[in-house]
Amino acid sequence: MSDSPLTTESTVYVTYIRSSAERVWEALTSAEFTRQYFFGREVQSDWKEGSHWCLNRSDGTADVIGIVRESVPFR
Numbered sequence: 691m692s693d694s695p696l697t698t699e700s701t702v703y704v705t706y707i708r709s710s711a712e713r714v715w716e717a718l719t720s721a722e723f724t725r726q727y728f729f730g731r732e733v734q735s736d737w738k739e740g741s742h743w744c745l746n747r748s749d750g751t752a753d754v755i756g757i758v759r760e761s762v763p764f765r
Contacts, residue, residue, distance in 0.1 A: 711764040737761045 707714055717723040721732035728745060731753055735743035739761055745754040 715764050737763075 709717075717727060719733060719735070719737055721734065724731055724733040724745065730748050731745035732748075733743065733745055735741055735758060737743070737758055739758055741758045743756050743758055744752045747753050
């Protein structure tokens with residue numbers, strides 16, 4: 691098998707959201723909104739650089755976890 695890539699092409703996906711930056715930030719960082727957009731998962735974090743964040747299932751178990759690398763509200 692070759693070490694060369696299967697293709698040299700790349701694909702870029704762009705999503706346009708008709709909303710204010712403040713509203714999008716709230717949707718991504720508020721448990722109330724993430725329940726609607728992330729299949730019932732609730733996000734939890736204080737969104738400070740270096741803090742932990744997680745998406746919790748409805749039974750309270752962590753589904754996705756991570757560390758906030760950068761947090762700039764409304765950007």
